[in-house]
Amino acid sequence: MTIASTSAQEGVRSRGRRAVGFGRELDAGGSPSDPATLRLTGEFELVVAGRSLAIPHAAERVLAYLALAGRSVARPRIAGSLWPTSSAQRAAKSLRNVLWRLHGDGLNLVMAQYDRLSLNPEVRTDFSELETLAYRLIEEPKPETLARLPLLIARAELLPDWGDEWLVSDRERYRLTRLQALESAAHALVSTRKLRQALMAASAAIEADPLRESPRRAAVQVQIAQGNVTEAIREYCEYRALLRDTFGLVPTRALNDLLKPWWNPEETLP
The missing domain is CATH 1.25.40.10 (Tetratricopeptide repeat domain)
Known part of the structure; x- marks a missing residue:
């Protein structure tokens, strides 16, 4: 399932859990296709398959927030925390835009279940x-x-x-x-x-x-x-x-x- 269909059909809860971010769906076991590590001490760094990967700062913030939360978090709470000066509608749109930008090739970093997001548990x-x-x-x-x-x-x-x-x-x-x-x-x-x-x-x-x-x-x-x-x-x-x-x-x-x-x-x- 793509992020586009998720955004358009957030009310369809039977879709269940899926992966967003860096492309392909998870395999049957829920593992990302390549090993990934987030470094949050010192400067932010995303390492995928042994190589540093540059992503927009807004995406860094989403990944860091989910990593530090250590659990699934409701989208409105994420959006409100990361964009506190924006209206709820604009903050939600900003979060959707980040998820879109994270949608590329090679790895799934974010798990979506209904209206909640979490870091893929396979990401170190x-x-x-x-x-x-x-x-x-x-x-x-x-x-x-x-x-x-x-x-x-x-x-x-x-x-x-x-x-x-x-x-x-x-x-x-x-x-x-x-x-x-x-x-x-x-x-x-x-x-x-x-x-x-x-x-x-x-x-x-x-x-x-x-x-x-x-x-x-x-x-x-x-x-x-x-x-x-x-x-x-x-x-x-x-x-x-x-x-x-x-x-x-x-x-x-x-x-x-x-x-x-x-x-x-x-x-x-x-």
């Missing part, structure tokens, strides 16, 4: 894979999970160049989940004396939230374990100055106590 997204990795690191950082830590370090932000309001909650959720995963990984790696990897994780967490103390503690622990006490003191002083200038606060005793065998931070407070 880096966001869902990174989120799964982060949760595993938080719950139980096993060696095989820690081995994938560089991937989480490299993928710092969800579509950072997009200013869409509907992205805000997902972006913040990913930021916090990633941050907690980096902290968990850093402490696990310190405990197993994998200090270089621990410092990488702690540094990435500090970059994500410079005012958060727990990754600073991990970084100080690593530097002390490496015998770099002066570097640990420098890390502490940098954090203390930032905390004082931003909130008028000082680091907690837990951080101070890490340095007391060599240097008493409380005696050097301004």
Whole structure:
């Protein structure tokens, strides 16, 4: 079934589930003809059969919205979220136009069932894979999970160049989940004396939230374990100055106590 017939006959619900976007209908098993991946961390990228495929930005937004939703969504809700300043009629038309433009050769990315749309479940997204990795690191950082830590370090932000309001909650959720995963990984790696990897994780967490103390503690622990006490003191002083200038606060005793065998931070407070 084509998108044209779908648009003309949206009231005919017996048509059931079909695929739209990048051409051919799904096979009997519902699989796309070529592997496809959506990359939502950093710049948006659609990779089909190992090659990057350029699509209009409006189509990028529809695919990203469906990928982050993780379920089927009613067309009016999609249209209203993506075109909030348009009337309902114009927003619905804009969504239909995007689906038309997605209708090409080679792959089906969007599933349509009655008045609801969803991302084809066979399409991989880096966001869902990174989120799964982060949760595993938080719950139980096993060696095989820690081995994938560089991937989480490299993928710092969800579509950072997009200013869409509907992205805000997902972006913040990913930021916090990633941050907690980096902290968990850093402490696990310190405990197993994998200090270089621990410092990488702690540094990435500090970059994500410079005012958060727990990754600073991990970084100080690593530097002390490496015998770099002066570097640990420098890390502490940098954090203390930032905390004082931003909130008028000082680091907690837990951080101070890490340095007391060599240097008493409380005696050097301004």
